[in-house]
Amino acid sequence: MTGAAMDPPRITHLGKYRIEAMLGAGAMGVVYRAFDPHIERHVALKTVRHDLFDGGERASLLARLRNEAQAGGRLAHPNIVGVYDYGETADTAFIAMELVNGQGLKQLLDAGRPLALATAVDWFGQLLAALGFAHAHGVVHRDIKPANLLVSEQGRLKVADFGVAHVESSTLTLAGAMIGTPCYMSPEQFTGESVDGRSDLFSAAIVLYQMLTGCRPFTGASQAEVMRQVMHETPRAPSACNPALTPALDDVLMRALARRPDARFQTAADFQRALDHAPVPADDRTILEARTVSPDGPLASGSGAWRGDSLPSLTMWPAAMLASVEMQLAGQIGPVARLLVRRAAAPIAGAPDLPALVALLAPHVPSDKGRALFVAAFEEGSRAGTTHGAATSLDASRFPSLGVEEVQAAASKLAVYLGPIANIVAKREASRSGSLEALHERLAAAISNEHDRSRFRRDVGL
Structure with a gap:
């Protein structure tokens, strides 16, 4: 999680962790910057307070938090936010994770303009490296989007928030639910079908499209409209939005955004090879x-x-x-x-x-x-x-x-x-x-x- 503080914390300790500042707040709970005195390092603490939800919601959210700890804990990779610990107190459950000093990719893309081509390709390569590693270890993220991608001060991209990830042998099930964020979801996520790594690659392709053009390929005023576009429409070629892009990049992205999973790149490595062989405009x-x-x-x-x-x-x-x-x-x-x-x-x-x-x-x-x-x-x-x-x-x-x-x-x-x-x-x-x-x-x-x-x-x- 990123390390920019928002407000003074309301609590001083959580388990062994000394709370120093609030990093953010959401529907599930609060994320704090904290200090682990046992090994003397700063961490980000993501919390869920029991008393904010009724019994059914609380059980689901705690299961999601444990799932994130399980998924992140088995993925030690330089492009994945590390998860160090899971714990519960009388009124709060939390996971301790790597504190990333930097900013979210969402904040960079909210300006609505393309990133520098070299930067976009570099960061996307790091995203593919993270996804390839996760998929090889039996983890499908299922919610790849800019808000879950962090960029450190050194320019390293890191994947965060495995809360809805599918982990092989996991007991977490959300039957009948659409899991993901509509503008970045794959067709199979909308239809409730089983998903695999190719769904993550579809979502990642949407992120790349946005980095290269400044806009998303699927937009709409409602979730239903976004779903209709994803299921039935072919997005504009990226070069129609950004004339600096080459037809070769158009071809790679159009394949990555194919509606049928078997028509897409089958692995992150396949996707990366296609990008490596696509001529891109130099300076x-x-x-x-x-x-x-x-x-x-x-x-x-x-x-x-x-x-x-x-x-x-x-x-x-x-x-x-x-x-x-x-x-x-x-x-x-x-x-x-x-x-x-x-x-x-x-x-x-x-x-x-x-x-x-x-x-x-x-x-x-x-x-x-x-x-x-x-x-x-x-x-x-x-x-x-x-x-x-x-x-x-x-x-x-x-x-x-x-x-x-x-x-x-x-x-x-x-x-x-x-x-x-x-x-x-x-x-x-x-x-x-x-x-x-x-x-x-x-x-x-x-x-x-x-x-x-x-x-x-x-x-x-x-």
């Missing part, structure tokens, strides 16, 4: 470079070509328009804008639609204010959002020695390092420069960070 700085503008003159509308042969052609898009969109987006999210604009524009390349492109890209801007600024830049009447895009936002008479497209391309590259102010700086320095090389030198001098300045100089060929 966009090594995949794409901004389009190169001929010094002979500005590109005509529709003739823009970006470097990156593995990516689709966007010859129907006005080059200046894409450059303007990239510049505005880069000012909010940095260099990944190059890749995102390209991938978002590709599906509608046959009929370029600027509002549609902006709508596809806006969810990638993390802050509400930044997202609003990005969208506003392309609203009707905005000079940056017209068909001619950035070409009309610059006055060619101010820098007669340079082409408008050349200045806009330089501003686009500068925006990666300076943000939205790059357009102003580029226009100012262009009026003082007699050549493209001189402009690039002036723009490089405007970047205060030496490392960023070197990268910019490399980007523009200095």
Whole structure:
């Protein structure tokens, strides 16, 4: 359990454990940070108070707590929260478990935006390692979801809360009950069928989908609607939500989310192998470079070509328009804008639609204010959002020695390092420069960070 304290504890001791702070509270009871004086280590104590529930509920909850202790106690793995002890007092039952200093994955995903691809793949690999170990030891978690996944300060993901886990030879039965959390449940959990490790892998795939796209594949206003989607609908390909993702990743996730268990990956190792063999986009700085503008003159509308042969052609898009969109987006999210604009524009390349492109890209801007600024830049009447895009936002008479497209391309590259102010700086320095090389030198001098300045100089060929 995570180690961020909420409120002062109401009790001072529980069994041998000295209570130090309250970590959280839920329907079952309270989780405390505590100290074990016998071996001198801090632990998290998950408790169930007898007097809060009637006899039937109390028996079920105590059985669930014991089940969690049994499941966690047999799983010693670096990616599973360790369970150390189970105990009962006159009015409380508790388990002592590993105290994880970090935060829950749910808190990271609640922002509604994708995680960095490398981070998502790394954490998911750790989740698969934990599930593979649990399944090999006869334990099916049955409630994999972000709220049950913790990330330590060192970046290690840990699986928690085996309260509803199925343990081979366990006496815990919840006949007729749907066990799990609806948005993350497998089809067989909804229908009450027996579950095995493939159900955990289905739930894990939903978590990966959310990490990569910022949204869940199955959503609805009610449990019934979520169940209908899980049972009867195929979710959107992840790349439809996040254009930075590859078709290979789409294929892996779509297989992992198959309705029939025998159509999915059969083991966590199978799932991991498929991910290992799926090409994923590397850092966009090594995949794409901004389009190169001929010094002979500005590109005509529709003739823009970006470097990156593995990516689709966007010859129907006005080059200046894409450059303007990239510049505005880069000012909010940095260099990944190059890749995102390209991938978002590709599906509608046959009929370029600027509002549609902006709508596809806006969810990638993390802050509400930044997202609003990005969208506003392309609203009707905005000079940056017209068909001619950035070409009309610059006055060619101010820098007669340079082409408008050349200045806009330089501003686009500068925006990666300076943000939205790059357009102003580029226009100012262009009026003082007699050549493209001189402009690039002036723009490089405007970047205060030496490392960023070197990268910019490399980007523009200095």
